[in-house]
Amino acid sequence: MQRLIRAGTPLTAVLAVGALTLSACGAGGDDAGTTDQDGTEATGTGEAPDANVSIGMFAVPANLDFTTTGGAAVFEALLYNVYEGLVRLDEDGEIQPLLAESWDISDDGQEYTFHLQEGVTFHDGTAFDAEIVKFSLERLDQWSANTPEALDAIESVEVVDDYEVTVALSEPDYNALFWLAGPLGAMFSPDSVEDLATEANGTGPFEFVSYENAVRMEFARNEDYWAEPAGVAGVELVYYEDASAAANAIRTGGVDAVLRSEAFDQFESFEADEDIEVRVGTSQGVVVMSMNPDHEALAQDEVREAIHHAIDKEAVLAAATAGYGEILGGPSVPTDPYYSDFTGTYAYDPETAQELLEEAEVEALTFNVPNRAYAEASAQVIQDNLREVGIDVTLETQEFPAVWVEENMVNQDFDLTIINHVEPRNMNNYAFPDYYWGYDSDAARELFDEAAAATDDEEYASRMQELTELIVEDTPGVWLYNPPNVGLATEGVSGLPLNDLGVGIDLSNVTVSE
Incomplete structure (x- = not known):
C-alpha cells in the first residue's frame, strides 16, 4: 500500500509548514502508522530483526575520515550510525542526550559539565569514559575539514572522574551544544585515529564493515550496543551517479529505499505506485x-x-x-x-x-x-x-x-x-x-x-x-x-528519517516487515 506523507498537498506548500508539522502529517494510505518522539515512523508489528536493508545515496565519501576530508557525505553516513557524540539532534533539530546522559551549564555560560553514560564501549572493546571525551575534544585542533573553528571557544577539558567531564569555554557560545551534536562532537578511540580514512570504530548502533569507494558502504548491527539495538541486522548504502539510476533501482528491487531523491521528474509516477512510499521532509540545504x-x-x-x-x-x-x-x-x-x-x-x-x-x-x-x-x-x-x-x-x-x-x-x-x-x-x-x-x-x-x-x-x-x-x-x-528532503521506500521499510538535519542520517530506527 502506497503511503504518501505529504497527503496530497503540493510539495512546496508542505515545506513551508516546517519540520514538526511534516512529521505529524497523515499518510495517504491506511497503514501509515504513528511516529516516534524523534519523528521517525514508529516500529510496527511483524518486524524481521534479521533483515538487511539497502539504501540508495548520491553524495560519495572520498574516504572515511571527516576530520580531514571536507564535504558532508562522510559524516552523514557515519555519524549516529557508527560514531556518536555527547549529544545529538532529534528529528525536529532539538538537542538531546546521547553519550552524555545529562549536563549542567554554569550561570555565566562558560562551563559545561557532562555526566556520561556508563558501560559504553567502542566496537573494538575500548571503554568510553571521560578521558575519551578529553582526547576527542582536544584533538579538534588537528582537524583540517568541516570547520573545527566553530568550537574554538573550548579552552580546556577537565576530567572530574571516570564519568564526569567539564568543558570550559574562553567565552560564552550559544551554539556550543549545537556544534557538539554534529561531526565536531564525535568521540574517537585513541588507538583508532591513525586509520580514520579506512576504518571506523565508534560506539554507535552499527559497526562499520566495508567501503568500496563510490560503490557501497556496509554496516552490521552492533550486538553489544549500550542502548536500544538497531532495527535491522545490516545496512548497505549504495551510491549512484544520478537520480534516474537510483529511481530505476528502487523500481526494480535493486534497493529498498532512496534518501535525498533527486528524481523530481518522476515523483508523480512514484505517487501512483502502490508499492512505493514517498516521504517529504525539510532539509538544511x-x-x-x-x-x-x-x-x-x-x-x-x-x-x-x-x-x-x-x-x-x-x-x-x-x-x-x-x-x-x-x-x-x-x-x-x-x-x-x-x-x-x-x-x-x-x-x-x-x-x-x-x-x-x-x-x-x-x-x-x-x-x-x-x-x-x-x-x-x-x-x-x-x-x-x-x-x-x-x-x-x-x-x-x-x-x-x-x-x-x-x-x-x-x-x-x-x-x-x-x-x-x-x-x-x-x-x-x-x-x-x-x-x-x-x-x-x-x-x-x-x-x-x-x-x-x-x-x-x-x-x-x-x-x-x-x-x-x-x-x-x-x-x-x-x-x-x-531543496526538499524526499525519501522513497518500498513497502515494509519503516523508520527512515523524515527530515534532513545536515548531520548524521540516523538509520538505527529502520525496520523491515516480515
Missing part, C-alpha cells in the same frame, strides 16, 4: 553559487549585485528540481530559528543588471560545477542568464567530491562555483575568512560574536537576523534555493 572575492571583477560590489539581478531563480528551480523547493534570497533556510525572507532584495531584473555592469569590466568567468544533476542544471540556466547581460561564462564540470572539494574548498581556485550545503546552519561559515568562499567582514564577525554571547533565544535570533541582513547586503554569493 542551501544551494549557493559563491563568487570568489579574489577575482578582480567579482571583488566589485556592483558586479556581484548585477549577477544577483541577472539570475532567474524561478528558472533555476524549474531546471534543477522541476520546481520543488523554496527559493532563497539569503543564506538561511525556513527551519532556522532566525530565518528572514530576503527573496525580494535582488529581484530578477536583467535591465538593472546591465545598468550596474555599464562601467564595470567583466572578463570571461569560469564556473566550476560538480557533476551532480542539480548543479549542472542550475549552472546551465545561470550561464544563459549571465550571457544575456554580457558576461561570458565557461562551465567546467568537476568530479564530486574528489576534484570539486580539492579545487574549490581546499585550493579556492574558482571564479564561480555552486554546491548544496547540507550542513545545519551553514550560514555560520561566513564567520571564517579562511572558508573557501573567502567572506571577510569585521562587522559580520562582531555580530557573530554577539550572537554567540546571547543568553536567550530571542537575543540570539535578533543578532542572527541582523547578521543575515548584512551578509545579504555584502553579496558574497547567490543563494538559490532550499
Whole structure:
C-alpha cells in the first residue's frame, strides 16, 4: 500500500509548514502508522530483526575520515550510525542526550559539565569514559575539514572522574551544544585515529564493515550496543551517479529505499505506485553559487549585485528540481530559528543588471560545477542568464567530491562555483575568512560574536537576523534555493528519517516487515 506523507498537498506548500508539522502529517494510505518522539515512523508489528536493508545515496565519501576530508557525505553516513557524540539532534533539530546522559551549564555560560553514560564501549572493546571525551575534544585542533573553528571557544577539558567531564569555554557560545551534536562532537578511540580514512570504530548502533569507494558502504548491527539495538541486522548504502539510476533501482528491487531523491521528474509516477512510499521532509540545504572575492571583477560590489539581478531563480528551480523547493534570497533556510525572507532584495531584473555592469569590466568567468544533476542544471540556466547581460561564462564540470572539494574548498581556485550545503546552519561559515568562499567582514564577525554571547533565544535570533541582513547586503554569493528532503521506500521499510538535519542520517530506527 502506497503511503504518501505529504497527503496530497503540493510539495512546496508542505515545506513551508516546517519540520514538526511534516512529521505529524497523515499518510495517504491506511497503514501509515504513528511516529516516534524523534519523528521517525514508529516500529510496527511483524518486524524481521534479521533483515538487511539497502539504501540508495548520491553524495560519495572520498574516504572515511571527516576530520580531514571536507564535504558532508562522510559524516552523514557515519555519524549516529557508527560514531556518536555527547549529544545529538532529534528529528525536529532539538538537542538531546546521547553519550552524555545529562549536563549542567554554569550561570555565566562558560562551563559545561557532562555526566556520561556508563558501560559504553567502542566496537573494538575500548571503554568510553571521560578521558575519551578529553582526547576527542582536544584533538579538534588537528582537524583540517568541516570547520573545527566553530568550537574554538573550548579552552580546556577537565576530567572530574571516570564519568564526569567539564568543558570550559574562553567565552560564552550559544551554539556550543549545537556544534557538539554534529561531526565536531564525535568521540574517537585513541588507538583508532591513525586509520580514520579506512576504518571506523565508534560506539554507535552499527559497526562499520566495508567501503568500496563510490560503490557501497556496509554496516552490521552492533550486538553489544549500550542502548536500544538497531532495527535491522545490516545496512548497505549504495551510491549512484544520478537520480534516474537510483529511481530505476528502487523500481526494480535493486534497493529498498532512496534518501535525498533527486528524481523530481518522476515523483508523480512514484505517487501512483502502490508499492512505493514517498516521504517529504525539510532539509538544511542551501544551494549557493559563491563568487570568489579574489577575482578582480567579482571583488566589485556592483558586479556581484548585477549577477544577483541577472539570475532567474524561478528558472533555476524549474531546471534543477522541476520546481520543488523554496527559493532563497539569503543564506538561511525556513527551519532556522532566525530565518528572514530576503527573496525580494535582488529581484530578477536583467535591465538593472546591465545598468550596474555599464562601467564595470567583466572578463570571461569560469564556473566550476560538480557533476551532480542539480548543479549542472542550475549552472546551465545561470550561464544563459549571465550571457544575456554580457558576461561570458565557461562551465567546467568537476568530479564530486574528489576534484570539486580539492579545487574549490581546499585550493579556492574558482571564479564561480555552486554546491548544496547540507550542513545545519551553514550560514555560520561566513564567520571564517579562511572558508573557501573567502567572506571577510569585521562587522559580520562582531555580530557573530554577539550572537554567540546571547543568553536567550530571542537575543540570539535578533543578532542572527541582523547578521543575515548584512551578509545579504555584502553579496558574497547567490543563494538559490532550499531543496526538499524526499525519501522513497518500498513497502515494509519503516523508520527512515523524515527530515534532513545536515548531520548524521540516523538509520538505527529502520525496520523491515516480515
